Amino acid sequence: MKIRSLFILIVVCAGYIHSFAQDYKKTAEQQFMQYTNLIIKKDFRTAAGFIIEDFYSIIPREQMIKAMETVFNMPEFDYQIDSAKVLKVGDARLIDSAHFLKLQYSNILRMKFGGDSTLPDSTAAENEFLTLTMQSKFGEPNVTYDKASGYYTILSMKDVIAKSKNLTDWKFIVMEEDKMPFLKKILPKELLE
Known part of the structure; x- marks a missing residue:
């Protein structure tokens, strides 16, 4: 009788632990998607609240917000993000009283340089140079150029570090x-290996 009760207790505990592990991963994934959707909507002020706070010891929050606004709102550069999804969420690790996990995500970037129709068309050599530059960064099969529309389409896959004090409120930094x-100044070195 005692063995049966012990077995039931072990099964219940194992189920609870597995459920808890899936809960924090799901929470991290949902919050990362909130952050990504805020970037897509160009709500940079709210998105800044999802960035790991330690980053602001290097670049002040207001400066970061202004930089994001400048890059995403340049009239000569059309930049669209689409189809964002989390591909993988790793296990949390407790390091220096904070929980960290790695996740990987992908999205489709559509970029057009000279977004203002009054700018002259790029030359074939410039387009070739831009294509090669992007292929070296994102991988050759992940970059295509549509000559008719002038848009580059890029499949981007990146790693992200998420940080939480309590496994419920997550902050993020994209690994680039x-x-x-x-990142070497603000993240534990074991996360960068």
């Missing part, structure tokens, strides 16, 4: 090569 000097 140009951000590595900053």
Whole structure:
């Protein structure tokens, strides 16, 4: 009788632990999608609340918001994000009293340079150079150029670090090569390996 009760207790506990693990991952995924949708809607002020706070010790929040507004609202550059989805959510790790996890996401970027129709068309050499540059960053099969519309379509897949003190409120930072000097200052080194 005692063995049966112990077995039932173990099964119930295992189910609870598995459920809890899935809950924090689902919460992190949902909050990351909120953050991504705010970027898509160009609500940069609200989106800034989803960025890991430590990042603002290097670049002040207001400066970051202004930079995002400048990049996404340049008249000579049309930039659209579509089809964002989380591909994978890793397990949380407790490091220095905070929980961290890695997730991977993808989206489709549509970019057009010279978005203002009054600008002259790019030359074939400029288009080739831009295509090669983007292919080197995103991978050759992930970049296409539509000559008729002037849009580049890019399948972008990136890693993200999420941080939470309580496994319910998550903040994010996208892992990009140009951000590595900053990331090394604000993230535990074991996350960057």
